[in-house]
Amino acid sequence: MAESVHEVAGAVRRAPDVVQIQHDPSGPWQDAIRTPDGWGCGDALVTLDDGGSVALVSDGAVARIWLRWAVPVPSGVRVLGDHWERGYGDLEWRGPAADRPLPWYFLLQHDEATVGIGVRTGPGAWCAWSVDAGGIGLLLDVRAGAAALRPGDRVVALAELVSVTGADPFPTALQLCRQMCADPVLPPEPVYGGNNWYHAYGRSSASAILGEARQLADLAGDHPNRPWMVVDDGWQSGWAPGFNGGPWRSGNDRFPDMSALATDIAAAGARPGIWFRPLLTASAGDLPTLRETAGGTVPDPSVPETVDLVTADVHRLVDQGYRLIKHDFTTVDVTGRWGRDMGWDPVDPELRFADPTRTTVEILRDLYRAIAGAAGPALVLGCNTVGHLAAGLFALQRTGDDTSGVDWARTRTLGVNTLAFRMPQHGTFFATDADCVGITDRIDWHENRQWLDLLARSGTALFVSAAPGSLTAEQESDLRTAFATAAGPRPPARPLDWTDTAVPSEWAFGDAPAGYDWFAGAARPLLGG
Structure with missing residues (x-):
């Protein structure tokens, strides 16, 4: 040995x-x-x-x-x-x-x-x-x-x-x-703010988004680094329960004017961001396709016409005033598999590209490069994207599967584990986003406020999901403190007990240690993944 x-x-x-x-x-x-x-x-x-x-x-x-x-x-x-x-x-x-x-x-x-x-x-x-x-x-x-x-x-x-x-x-x-990673792309300022997904789950409106933007702006006080308000799924013209694809050319009757919404978010004191799923659409036209899935079609990204479609969508969102573009699902849409199921074989056995001269990884990498180029001055946040291909292209990366606004076990298991074990990538690959604090009455605030505190002090991106008018006085106070902390530069947090547990509870923020009790109360396990 x-x-x-x-x-x-x-x-x-x-x-x-x-x-x-x-x-x-x-x-x-x-x-x-x-x-x-x-x-x-x-x-x-x-x-x-x-x-x-x-x-x-x-x-x-x-x-x-x-x-x-x-x-x-x-x-x-x-x-x-x-x-x-x-x-x-x-x-x-x-x-x-x-x-x-x-x-x-x-x-x-x-x-x-x-x-x-x-x-x-x-x-x-x-x-x-x-x-x-x-x-x-x-x-x-x-x-x-x-x-x-x-x-x-x-x-x-x-x-x-x-x-x-x-x-x-x-x-x-x-x-x-x-x-x-010798050349990471990083945001010019710490990223924090809101995303409406974990309380709305796709059922939202322009007026609700604007109310949330006003709430975020108020919680951020007068800090010059303004919070982001990211419009998540539910705005697109073809949205329906169970379908989260495009086309992405316009909003629906609840989101009648996407340019006006971006302007109104900015006027409210927040920065406009938006989510989309670039490779799922209800109208692929004559484009060659990879598969029919999730109620729509995935066009083949190995052909230039598909990449042109995606970049046109990104250009449009930026032109409408959105300065953070969150794109989602490209890994599963291209490979047919979630990362947890890839093992030694990352792609579906039926996957065929029109272009057999490039590897799957090269095709994904070229797609990411095109998205980054089309975004121009806007920050790009990759979700369900391959971090090793996103590094050097995207300023932000969702580094873990979804947390939750209804199941604390999911936030504890996925959020804390992701933050700890992907922490070495923060500032070296991109700015990491371990996902949101979903604030609803389904999760005890004693539990959720710990997740909020850890994210705010970690130096990574902090996003919260809270319906306008839903916060208690205690939650408002805690969020004001968290936003004031997250808005300024901070040294990356360090998990101290990460070699001993999958859910580290002992952390260091610079020279200041802190402990968290992730398993208070019922401490139910995560059931069903």
């Missing part, structure tokens, strides 16, 4: 001991033969340069590539991995398990040493690591949908490998995230 996990970090700085290539998605794996240029197998050549850049050249089809470094992993090591997209309340330090995928990056902690290993943000393949007693592996899924990639005569840049070493796990995680 290795004496230190630092030896594991050194392994990825050398050539792998095994390189295998799968040409057909359901076919056999074949050993690639070392050549002066790289590792060859049939028409495919895999290269790895001294800087850790992995690339592929192939005249034929390639589905997946496997790299394996034989290096002893110390007994008793603890492992922390990431998720493909958002967290689902299950991020935590564990023992190694060879069959468990570790998307994008991982950390190993043993005795007084910690190492971090990963791929730089903006890769060209789905990248998942594996750790076992005998070494580490990296699976590069280069498929175009569920079909083999046919790249033609281009060089496909797949990944850039990085590794760091340290002692304490949290600073090492921060160091790794900084190494993985």
